[in-house]
Amino acid sequence: MTKIAMLSTGEEVLHGDIVDTNAAWMSAEFYQHGFALAKRSTVGDQMNALVEELLMLSFNYDVVIVNGGLGPTTDDMSAAAAATASEQKLVMFPEWLARMEEMFSGRGMPMPDSNLKQALLPASSEIVDNPVGTACGFKLKINDATFYFTPGVPSEFKRMVTFEILPDLSRTYPQVVASECSRLFTFGLSESGISDVLDQLKLPEGYELGYRSYLPFIEVKLFGPKSGLETRVKLMQMVYKLLESNVVSVDEPMIDHIGHIMAEKKKTLSVSEVSTKGALSAWLQLNEQVEDCFGHSWVMAEPKESELEKSDPLAATFALAGATREKCGTELALVTGKLEGNTFSVALSTEAGEWGQVLEFYRQYSREDQRNVIKTVAADMLRRHLDNKPMFGTYSSVKRLKDMFIPATIIK
């Protein structure tokens, strides 16, 4: 098996000024393409440490991706370290120099001298194209290992991995099979809760489950061979069945799923927010299709001394939902009521009637996390209505204290 490693470089990564999202992203991409990493490491911008690590990796791995250190400043020293480790000279690559001069003249400015350095590569390098920046990628043998040197800027790095390095590796290792991945997104389950349930499944050889949290969602991934689409679809249906009551979307984030059905069913929506302070509107309208369906939205101040406080919170939230729908003339109105202590309420008003519920957090959350959960519970009501699912979900992080449906016939 091909042994693959990644080396991240730079003081800002090593000392924690930057979270190394490039490493996580590349690791996941490589994994899906059949090139699982065996190791990652991180060193700073010291020539000795860099050369030592390059040599160490060259003796132990077949392929090494090096990220960072290709910039124009003196602390960018990946090319020089590569030259030392491979016992070569740095030489000027005229084709890259010409490319950089072109880039600068395109912006109507002369190339600063400091950029010259970016065209100096170890003599035996092959250029790996970077169409969007001045940092030149390159491929190089050090001892028996193949090294790819890549820029630290995430957009340049991702482009190079996707369009240059992964295709090159697939040519070099044609026997490696990329796996395909089906995904679904859940809300209201813990990762251990999901894996307890899915452990029942006996997956055929070559199929594997993975999880990824995007708070408050957990994405469930099913990896399988490209050729096995039918099997993967069948397995995914079984996964779906097992988690159904908490699956919010398949193969796309919940918010995009809501956008699609809203557009398909041509629904219009208004929103009023008390506890979520605008976060629900802002989030829903990140999706262009939801934005197009939007009537109005209000962020209500918490009434300090008002009827709301005295009356039943569910009644108050129902009233807000109905009023919002009527005032805005939309088919749907989604609202978040007051948050009192750990208790909050959400309601959805529709042509058919109004659904509302009061819930309680099981534990202390930060303000931001609280609002995240509340807006997701609210959006999940909207999603359930659009998907014709049972309207009240069960969520591991909150307890439902009360729920109610008032049919439109009664409201009128």
Place this chain on the structure above:
Amino acid sequence: MTKIAMLSTGEEVLHGDIVDTNAAWMSAEFYQHGFALAKRSTVGDQMNALVEELLMLSFNYDVVIVNGGLGPTTDDMSAAAAATASEQKLVMFPEWLARMEEMFSGRGMPMPDSNLKQALLPASSEIVDNPVGTACGFKLKINDATFYFTPGVPSEFKRMVTFEILPDLSRTYPQVVASECSRLFTFGLSESGISDVLDQLKLPEGYELGYRSYLPFIEVKLFGPKSGLETRVKLMQMVYKLLESNVVSVDEPMIDHIGHIMAEKKKTLSVSEVSTKGALSAWLQLNEQVEDCFGHSWVMAEPKESELEKSDPLAATFALAGATREKCGTELALVTGKLEGNTFSVALSTEAGEWGQVLEFYRQYSREDQRNVIKTVAADMLRRHLDNKPMFGTYSSVKRLKDMFIPATIIK
């Protein structure tokens, strides 16, 4: 100098299902305490790879922090790998067993057998306390290096690093001086723009600058010895002077700074949002003090065929700001106008008059990033007004096309 390394373990980290925020956090903490890391590495849950990496690190470093792999399941194998690498047996530590049994009985449940494994540590281990979980930390010599094994759960890990490991290291290496750090937050400068400006400063020995981006802010950090408070304050004043027109807050994020002055000056605020869709209200009200000053906020739908579209965008935004302030009866009203192509407008209405500006993005951003920048430009107007600063800033990512001040005397 003490050579320090960190080893992150786990398939989910190695294959990118989790971004290794523990590593970034610990690296920054260690750096500030004078224990800069020399290297980080990541391997998965294979016994061979783990043992090999532990041995490699034991020969090359003085102190190694190992993160993850202390859980109850079979793929958690840090303790077993540590035992193999140090040529010891795993033995039951009765004090940890008792602790776990206590934890479970506190929750009214018996301890599952699978947790027994968490009390099995290499014979010569010293327990490193974890008061909030069942994963037992431990300290162990492997060859000449001191290893600390820590749990992967971030809250448990951070607590152990802060209250156990860093104090233990400070006792072991009393000559290491923790540096103190002063911070300021900037908006509208690039990191290279900041470092070009600050390169003018000749810092005395022992003082150092660092940067960290929290989009769209860049935090500038000045590290210096604990004993040199006076010098650090003086240097920080120089840094402040050099960046003044883009400094949004000192020693606290912008939003907390706004909260403090709002509360101090007892101002009330309303918000109307067109382009930002609720994101401005939600963000401002993450700060409790800002929330307390909030009158109302509206998220306006974009009028599809209306006067707004025909008239001058600045005039429309001014009108919205004035109307919002009047309608809500607050001293201040902050609004974001329409976003058309790359052009947006923001305005602030106050007792003294109204300020408004139209700006343009220099390049393409995602919807989310656009809204982030717009909300920050708007909040920066509020901040400038409260701080008695010039009302219109210069930002590297957007160009100001137009600005205007209308005194209250004219509006009336």
